Amino acid sequence: xxxxxxxxxxxxxxxxxxxxxxxxxxxxxxxxxxxxxxxxxxxxxxxxxxxxxxxxxxxxxxxxxxxxxxxxxxxxxxxxxxxxxxxxxxxxxxxxxxxxxxxxxxxxxxxxxxxxxxxxxxxxxxxxxxxxxxxxxxxxxxxxxxxxxxxxxxxxxxxxxxxxxxxxxxxxxxxxxxxxxxxxxxxxxxxxxxxxxxxxxxxxxxxxxxxxxxxxxxxxxxxxxxxxxxxxxxxxxxxxxxxxxxxxxxxxxxxxxx
Amino acid sequence: xxxxxxxxxxxxxxxxxxxxxxxxxxxxxxxxxxxxxxxxxxxxxxxxxxxxxxxxxxxxxxxxxxxxxxxxxxxxxxxxxxxxxxxxxxxxxxxxxxxxxxxxxxxxxxxxxxxxxxxxxxxxxxxxxxxxxxxxxxxxxxxxxxxxxxxxxxxxxxxxxxxxxxxxxxxxxxxxxxxxxxxxxxxxxxxxxxxxxxxxxxxxxxxxxxxxxxxxxxxxxxxxxxxxxxxxxxxxxxxxxxxxxxxxxxxxxxxxxxxxxxxxxxxxxxxxxxxxxxxxxxxxxxxxxxxxxxxxxxxxxxx
Numbered sequence: 001x002x003x004x005x006x007x008x009x010x011x012x013x014x015x016x017x018x019x020x021x022x023x024x025x026x027x028x029x030x031x032x033x034x035x036x037x038x039x040x041x042x043x044x045x046x047x048x049x050x051x052x053x054x055x056x057x058x059x060x061x062x063x064x065x066x067x068x069x070x071x072x073x074x075x076x077x078x079x080x081x082x083x084x085x086x087x088x089x090x091x092x093x094x095x096x097x098x099x100x101x102x103x104x105x106x107x108x109x110x111x112x113x114x115x116x117x118x119x120x121x122x123x124x125x126x127x128x129x130x131x132x133x134x135x136x137x138x139x140x141x142x143x144x145x146x147x148x149x150x151x152x153x154x155x156x157x158x159x160x161x162x163x164x165x166x167x168x169x170x171x172x173x174x175x176x177x178x179x180x181x182x183x184x185x186x187x188x189x190x191x192x193x194x195x196x197x198x199x200x201x202x203x204x205x206x207x208x209x210x211x212x213x214x215x216x217x218x219x220x221x222x223x224x225x226x227x228x229x230x231x232x233x234x235x236x237x238x239x240x241x242x243x244x245x246x247x248x249x250x251x252x253x254x255x256x257x258x
Numbered sequence: 259x260x261x262x263x264x265x266x267x268x269x270x271x272x273x274x275x276x277x278x279x280x281x282x283x284x285x286x287x288x289x290x291x292x293x294x295x296x297x298x299x300x301x302x303x304x305x306x307x308x309x310x311x312x313x314x315x316x317x318x319x320x321x322x323x324x325x326x327x328x329x330x331x332x333x334x335x336x337x338x339x340x341x342x343x344x345x346x347x348x349x350x351x352x353x354x355x356x357x358x359x360x361x362x363x364x365x366x367x368x369x370x371x372x373x374x375x376x377x378x379x380x381x382x383x384x385x386x387x388x389x390x391x392x393x394x395x396x397x398x399x400x401x402x403x404x405x406x407x408x409x410x411x412x413x414x415x416x417x418x419x420x421x422x423x424x425x426x427x428x429x430x431x432x433x434x435x436x437x438x439x440x441x442x443x444x445x446x447x448x449x450x451x452x453x454x455x456x457x458x459x460x461x462x463x464x465x466x467x468x469x470x471x472x473x474x475x476x477x478x479x480x481x482x483x484x485x486x487x488x489x490x491x492x493x494x495x496x497x498x499x500x501x502x503x504x505x506x507x508x509x510x511x512x513x514x515x516x517x518x519x520x521x522x523x524x525x526x527x528x529x530x531x532x533x534x535x536x537x538x539x540x541x542x543x544x545x546x547x548x549x550x551x552x553x554x555x556x557x558x559x560x561x
Contacts, residue, residue: 058454088462095460105455109473109552119459122469151552171459 006070009034009175009206010055015064017050017230024050026230027064032175032208032223037201039221039238040210043253047230048210052177055208056097057090068096069174095123098168102180104160106152112163113139113148119171131170138166142196158189162196169200176200178209214257218242226250321522325513326529334509335530341425341494341505342534346487348430353437357445358467360438371438378435384499386432390424391500421502428500433490440482444475476549484542488535506530 010032017025025047032038040048053059054066057074066073073093075082085093106115116135120126126134139148142162152160161181168176178197182190194216201207201220211217217224217238224238226247234247242258245251311317325331359371378386389396394415401412419427448471456466495507502508506527514523 056458058457091457091460091462094458097458099455099458101451101455101458103449103451105449105451107452107455107470107474109549111552118469119461122465123460153552167459177458 006067007034008032008067009036009069010038010208011067011070012051012054013065013067015051015054015066016062017047017054017059018062024230025054025061028227028230028232030225030232032206034206035204036206036223037221038208038223038225039217040208040225040227041212041214041217041253041257042227042233046227048225048227049179051227052179052208052210055175055177056094056099058099068093091123095171096174097177098171098173098175099177100161100164100168100179100181102183104152104157104164104184106160106164106167108152110151111148112144112150112152112155115152115163116148116166116170119167123171134170135166138169139163141169141199142166143192156189157185158192161185161193165193165196165200174206176205176207178207178211180210180212182211182213212257214242214254226253228253316521317525318519318522321517321519322525325510325523325526328513330509330513331506331526331530334504334506335534337504338491338494338506338530339534341422341429341497341502342487342491345426345429345433345494346490348426349433349437349486349490350483352431352434353441356434356438357441360442361445375435375438378432379439383428383432383493384496387425387428387496387499390419390428391421393419393424421497421500424500425494425497425502429490429493429497433486433493436486437483440479440486441475444477444479445471447478448474473549477546477553480542480545480549484538484545487538487542491534491538492531 008031010030012028012030015025015028015030016023028047028051030038030051040051042048050059054061055068055073057066060074071093074085074090076085077083106112107118110118113132113135116138117128117131120131120134121128136145136148139145142165144159144162144166147155147159147163152163155163165181181197182193185193190213194213197207197209197216198220209216209221221238223235224241225235226233226241226245226249228249234241234245234250241250242254245254312319356371356374359367362368397415399412400415400418401409403409403412452470452474453466456470461470494505497505498508510523510527514520517523
């Protein structure tokens, strides 16, 4: 059953999420093709971050199904019933994704290089030399060659977020998830992080990006999703959708942020 | 100068090379006459107290010196140190388990951990030690048996729960209740996003605890735990309740009862407790420095 090869890298079917009485996601469908850069926008509390966190099971879903590369996430389905996977099976599934958080979440007690090496070394079980070589290569890629020995507290916000991107990439994920990666940054540091993400997008890796940067969505995205009140209101190609939104709620939101 | 800057790696700040161009302000140091006055007054007071103590025959300094390194006393120091270290180790292991149990999804484990803390924190240590001493009386035999069926193995309790074991378990279990609360505070002080970041890397829970959460919690845990270790050092004098008769306080009390001279032997005990406490403080300093990596106010330059 898991062997079905899907053309979609991420496929979310009819996702519902309740926080107690709050209905945060109301039947969301999302399909992201391989190599696609999917950008989710919408007002605060629209559920876009929650949706992103459902992809790598940081949030449990109340109803629906999440597939990564055709594989059902978090459960096995037998005789019409869902059976929860074990924590180590869930950990294994999470290796398909890499995540970048709004507040970086680098491990403060490790140097930048150790942060990047942590996954390959202690999750993938690589040798120290191989992990270090990979980490050095990634630090170079995010423009932080020579900063490996610094602790996160000695780096600027933009540098920390670039290390966080390198840390996620070190696991060689199929999908990169970005949860408002520039929202906690000083304005002058936003550019350096967006440049790294743009660079990644051009390399062909599948990405889902939750952001408030409409300019980024237009320039880099090839699939734009507008969410409001726990639902996908409109989706399409960024350039056409940003130029002429079909739904009045999309238009109202865009008129405020553009 | 220019070549100096060029030769540096991209991004490092060329600050130190510039300072040569700056003419520093000439700052005259402030005078502190009040401090000198205070030092003079204190010196006189200290000298007077020193004289009063050292020349007072009631302190029996000759007896103090004679017994400071007496074999019973040194053996007592050894036992006190041993009890402190082992009981603390027991407490740390038990508290580590309890804190994980309290965080667990399993309601039985959570309840068990909660009850343990409730019981050992809620009863006096002296009472607990008395009960540990009476353990062999209450349960003369320890046996593994099939319930209501035949015994498999049976041992006399007094061979297992010796006074030393009773002291270690009594002190250790009591301490574990307090340490659990300290550990919990340490783990609660960490941003929840840290565990999420580790999960997102695909780490399994034991690794997340060990590699991500524990080292960060340590920074918060160590200062109060150092306090507890020093408290434990002095709490070992209560093992008389078991009775365990080899520790430092018991040894010095025994000598003073024989000589009818309590003061010099109290001073002997006090000196040793102070010495061991100082030793523990040095250890704490190095632990704090180790776990303060990356977050200390004065970051150790890694370059």
